[in-house]
């Protein structure tokens with residue numbers, strides 16, 4: 285089945301869901317008329333807000349709910365939780381797609397695996413547990429925390445594969461877990477942070493395979509790297525990914541930075557259709573020995589919802605947070621100031637750090653220029669900045 289045929293079949297399913305049928309009707313669209321991927325791009329987007337409003341309704345009133353649901357996880361949204369629904373078929377498809385990536389990560393059914401993500405309420409622990417079980421590996425549901433017991437069990441059972449956020453993996457590595465040859469990292473930005481994989485390998489004091497993932501509770505999995513270090517491959521047999529201009533909504537060609545938009549190819553309960561993730565990324569076609577091609581080389585590099593236009597160039601301040609993670613000498617507290625001097629935009633960045641951390645500023649300046657295509661008028665260090673990252677746009681008198 286081609287991607288188009290799969291999308292057409294899924295659109296028929298979505299047409300039976302009020303939430304989406306109203307969208308098609310609002311756009312005077314008949315899903316039967318979608319005859320090409322270009323036609324598909326005419327379907328209205330789904331905004332995160334409208335999806336959340338629907339999914340938070342009680343099951344009896346929620347059209348995204350499905351009577352065949354067998355698992356209900358939750359995901360935080362501000363102070364609230366919203367449900368993440370899966371049917372047995374949803375779980376089966378999810379596990380099958382992931383199992384293919386476990387194989388390309390070099391995992392075997394003989395491997396012993398330990399999962400250190402949480403199992404209650406949220407989705408991550410069971411998500412990994414299920415896929416490794418489906419694949420045939422032997423999985424210990426360790427859960428988070430309790431590093432002494434984790435180290436003991438990993439060593440007693442010669443665990444080869446560890447699933448963990450990178451910080452916890454390093455903490456365990458420092459206590460000695462010599463059997464681990466592969467780690468699946470998640471829960472923190474990893475690939476987008478320069479030097480992070482070297483830091484983790486240094487903690488392990490050997491060359492290990494590190495597999496990074498990108499997903500969100502509403503869509504697991506989205507992308508995962510394989511054992512060949514070619515970036516995070518989109519799970520294109522599970523999800524259809526597009527990148528759009530976040531302002532105009534126009535589709536962007538491969539290689540251009542924009543907002544990731546996702547459509548589930550199979551999902552029965554709570555399926556996504558052209559869902560705007562708000563995540564900024566670049567998609568490329570990369571030929572990889574594992575067989576997957578569509579790839580996010582840097583994973584997610586920022587959020588789209590705070591875009592500014594400076595000197596005619598689109599600028600996402602959250603890219604700075606991503607870039608700063610590569611500089612352990614500098615704190616994550618920064619202030620971006622945008623102003624206009626005689627009609628020309630100016631851009632400056634103040635970062636919290638010690639005076640001797642100023643030695644990395646030249647490197648940071650060229651790094652920022654490469655990533656943002658903007659030359660900062662000023663980058664300086666200050667010893668103390670109150671609060672978290674902030675942006676002051678003096679041109680418009682707004683700050684956030």
Ligand SMILES: [Zn+2]
Pocket residue numbers: 388509510511512514517572573574575576
């Ligand atoms: Zn690959």
